[in-house]
Amino acid sequence: MEASDQQNPKLWNSTQAYTMAVICLILGTAVGYLLNPPKPAGSGVPAAAMTPRPAPGGGKGSMPSADDMKRMADKQAAPLLADLQKNPKDSALLSKIGQVYLAAQQFQTAQQYLEQSVAVKASPENLNALAFVYFSLGDADKAIETLNSALKINPKDPKVLFNLGMFEWHGKSDPKAAIEAWQTCVRTNPNDPKRPEVEKMIAQAKQHLNLPAGAKTDKPTM
Numbered sequence: 001m002e003a004s005d006q007q008n009p010k011l012w013n014s015t016q017a018y019t020m021a022v023i024c025l026i027l028g029t030a031v032g033y034l035l036n037p038p039k040p041a042g043s044g045v046p047a048a049a050m051t052p053r054p055a056p057g058g059g060k061g062s063m064p065s066a067d068d069m070k071r072m073a074d075k076q077a078a079p080l081l082a083d084l085q086k087n088p089k090d091s092a093l094l095s096k097i098g099q100v101y102l103a104a105q106q107f108q109t110a111q112q113y114l115e116q117s118v119a120v121k122a123s124p125e126n127l128n129a130l131a132f133v134y135f136s137l138g139d140a141d142k143a144i145e146t147l148n149s150a151l152k153i154n155p156k157d158p159k160v161l162f163n164l165g166m167f168e169w170h171g172k173s174d175p176k177a178a179i180e181a182w183q184t185c186v187r188t189n190p191n192d193p194k195r196p197e198v199e200k201m202i203a204q205a206k207q208h209l210n211l212p213a214g215a216k217t218d219k220p221t222m
Helices: 015-030 066-086 091-103 107-120 124-136 140-153 158-172 175-188 195-206
Strands: none
């Protein structure tokens, strides 16, 4: 999903600092603990991964376009790509590059680097990020499968368990599977700072246990 780069690159005004903050925020948290739950099943794209839209009228003070975000990601990834030329099999470096493009919602580019990272050396971190990409591209089954692979490496990883519950509910409308993932998260990580939010979602999911699998439901909000 390479966006066209033919627009005027001189769109850097007061929006630049805000946009970089958005990218850093997404990069720092959405790949692990989602900033917000994904949108209901059928939407295919988590709320935290949705592209900011320009304010009406565009121009100064408007939100960055997809092309703007791609250019910013390319700029941020440039020194990492230079290092990659020297170390093409560096799994951690490939993962960092993938997450830069994930933060900018360049999902297919992110997928490319994250899959390379996993192929070199799978870790809960790069598998978790790759699962987020798959989910953002509308493949909940592959996202869940990828998170389960991460749990084989670390069955207690709180970020993976948190996201597994999210994807089970929001991607598959399966509250039972979501509850199981979140209960494991709480049990194995009793001091995790997100425990109160996870417990709240468990309670909400339990209200939907009698509904058939795949039924449309109201999802928990945070």
